[in-house]
Amino acid sequence: NAGVTQTPKFRVLKTGQSMTLLCAQDMNHEYMYWYRQDPGMGLRLIHYSVGEGTTAKGEVPDGYNVSRLKKQNFLLGLESAAPSQTSVYFCASSLGTGSGETQYFGPGTRLLVL
Amino acid sequence: LAKTTQPISMDSYEGQEVNITCSHNNIATNDYITWYQQFPSQGPRFIIQGYKTKVTNEVASLFIPADRKSSTLSLPRVSLSDTAVYYCLVGDWDTGFQKLVFGTGTRLLVSP
Numbered sequence: 001n002a003g004v005t006q007t008p009k010f011r012v013l014k015t016g017q018s019m020t021l022l023c024a025q026d027m028n029h030e031y032m033y034w035y036r037q038d039p040g041m042g043l044r045l046i047h048y049s050v051g052e053g054t055t056a057k058g059e060v061p062d063g064y065n066v067s068r069l070k071k072q073n074f075l076l077g078l079e080s081a082a083p084s085q086t087s088v089y090f091c092a093s094s095l096g097t098g099s100g101e102t103q104y105f106g107p108g109t110r111l112l113v114l
Numbered sequence: 115l116a117k118t119t120q121p122i123s124m125d126s127y128e129g130q131e132v133n134i135t136c137s138h139n140n141i142a143t144n145d146y147i148t149w150y151q152q153f154p155s156q157g158p159r160f161i162i163q164g165y166k167t168k169v170t171n172e173v174a175s176l177f178i179p180a181d182r183k184s185s186t187l188s189l190p191r192v193s194l195s196d197t198a199v200y201y202c203l204v205g206d207w208d209t210g211f212q213k214l215v216f217g218t219g220t221r222l223l224v225s226p
Contacts, residue, residue, distance in 0.1 A: 107157055108156065
């Protein structure tokens with residue numbers, strides 16, 4: 001049981017390049033989330049998914065797209081990377097929603113956009 | 115939105131008890147209070163969760179007064195490995211879906 005895994009761990013992009021971050025979970029969780037964390041800041045929600053084939057915008061969705069084609073995978077795409085997207089990206093999953101639920105986080109992907 | 119306020123940083127020494135208080139004046143009736151811990155270069159990790167009174171697990175205790183407008187995370191006998199950022203969160207609903215709102219957290223530094 002690996003929990004939540006993220007690929008890659010670190011990536012350097014040039015402005016305008018595109019890339020996809022992969023999140024995978026093996027806990028059969030229905031809900032998955034993508035966050036970004038800037039230095040010295042808390043996490044901010046980018047997009048989330050409440051089930052296979054469904055996605056929704058979070059607090060800071062601009063510049064990102066997501067897809068949930070399989071229940072265990074949640075992809076985060078950057079179509080045209082900008083320096084402002086330099087951050088650490090965390091994926092999380094949860095069994096359900098609501099105040100009583102907890103989220104399980106992956107180890108993060110560090111992205112540097114030059 | 116239920117927002118939280120907690121100290122930016124705290125310092126302690128090994129073996130001491132650490133209490134981190136979080137204020138959440140606008141907590142909703144159905145909201146739970148959850149604490150996460152984040153080590154450098156890692157994702158947040160669930161520590162403890164409660165609704166009212168006191169909750170204890172193998173890692174920490176959570177004290178919640180009757181009015182639920184605040185809560186206190188208690189870490190007994192901290193060690194160097196407890197140095198981390200601690201986030202206090204309450205449920206944040208948006209059309210029925212959970213969206214945890216992370217503030218800047220409390221940076222705890224434990225010294226020898």
